[in-house]
Amino acid sequence: MKDEGITITKSSGDKVKFSLNKLRSSLKRTGADKETIDQIIDTVRDELYQGISTRAIYNRAFALLKKKKRHFASKYKLKKAIYELGPTGFPFERFVGAVLKNSGYDIKIGEVLQGKCVTHEIDVLAHKDHETTIVECKFHSEQGINCNVKVPLYIHSRYQDVKAHWNTNPNNKTSLTKAWVVTNTRFTEDALQYSKCCGLYLLSWDYPENNALKDRIDRFGLYPITVSTLLSNREKQFLLSRNVVLCRELIHDRFYLDHLGISDARKEKILKEISELCNSKNQ
Template identity: 70%
Template sequence: MKNQDFDIIKSSGERVKFSLHKLRNSLKRSGADDPAIEHILDTVRDELYQGISTKEIYNRAFALLKKRKSVFASKYKLKKAIYELGPTGFPFERFVGAVLQYSGYNTVVGQIVKGKCVPHEVDVVARKNSEYLVVECKFHGEEGRKCNVKVPLYIHSRYQDIITLNRDQNNGRMIPDEGWVVTNTRFTKDAIQFGECAGLYLLSWDHPKENGLKDRIDRLGLYPITVSTLLINREKQFLLSRDIVLCKQLLDDVFYLDHLGVSEQRKQKILNEIKMLCNI
């Protein structure tokens, strides 16, 4: 049976044809070399069966990458690592704020901003020079769920309420230049269509094309702490509770690993992995 004849089950329950091309591209983003990628592709291809889940394919590829090099596995698990920022949406808001901060913005997470009708708690307020952004984050803890049109509709109404107050007060400096909607999953076609029509900037896992969340993270080396394959879940949750949401932040606050009782030898392995992730 040819590879393209295998049906696989996505996390949403949708049945699609297996794509060797998509799997190869996801492995390339991990930084693995061509011989390693071809070995993993051959192994996974030999283990395919009708109705295999994308989760099973991911787990197999992840295990094979981890045997090669932990940093490859860390990059490969990026999407899953962002889900691990849950179960609440607050760590994701801090993550988005940190990504914008490392992109040159001054950011505040969870700021109350007055609107004409009611005040609004904005997930992230970001400023760079004269640019002023209000950013709303929509975190989904379940794989396969998408942001439908209701999300940008709701956020657009809040954004307009903030703009209207400051226009009425002739306070140009306080009028946001752009309203953003950021999600860790994907937007439906209707959501993207409404966002573009209404003038909202939509940022998801793979939107805009070649400048989605995954592209920005890879380009800037701004990986969430949850990508680490060497830290255990308890340690990750401790770091998140201390506002360490990016791997880069841990390099500046290494003492947290001492606080967790991490041995010197293991600490060096963790830090080496993070430096490779962040291209330092």
């Protein structure tokens, strides 16, 4: 059966045509060589059937990549790994803070700010070039849930209240000039349209083009520890509970692996996997 006639089922339940180019693109992002990519595409294409889920396609490609090189598989599971930062949104807030820090911002997590009317707990407060940005993080632990227009409406209202107080407070040495909304999923068209109109900056898994969350992660090598193919779910949750969110943090704080009772041999494999991942570059 030709792949161009195959309909696949997304996590949201929507039916779409299978795209060979999308599969190839996602595999190229891992840094795998052309021969490996072609072999995986040939295998997956031979196993397609009408109505196959995107999860099934992902699982097959992931298993084939893991056999080749584990850090290829780690990069391929990046989107899924972001969802695994849950169930609470706090690790995602720290993760977003790390992305901003590597873009030159001084950041604080979970700051309480006085507004003109009420106080607000801000997920990430970011300072750069005498300007301050408030960043609200909207984390979803389930795929297929998008941020609708209610989210930027709410955040813009909070921003206006905080700004009305901030810029009249002589103790503040910077100007509050921007508000961001960051999500690990996607924004609806209404959310994008409203935010463009009112001046909110939106950052999602694949927006804005070429500077989305996935692009920034690859550019700075800021992979969450949940991408590891060797750590168990229990071990990942232990590390997250100790505020070890990034693979590069685990490289510097490897003593946490001793706390988990991980053998020296397995420890070396884990550190090798995440070191190769952090040092890898997109092709």
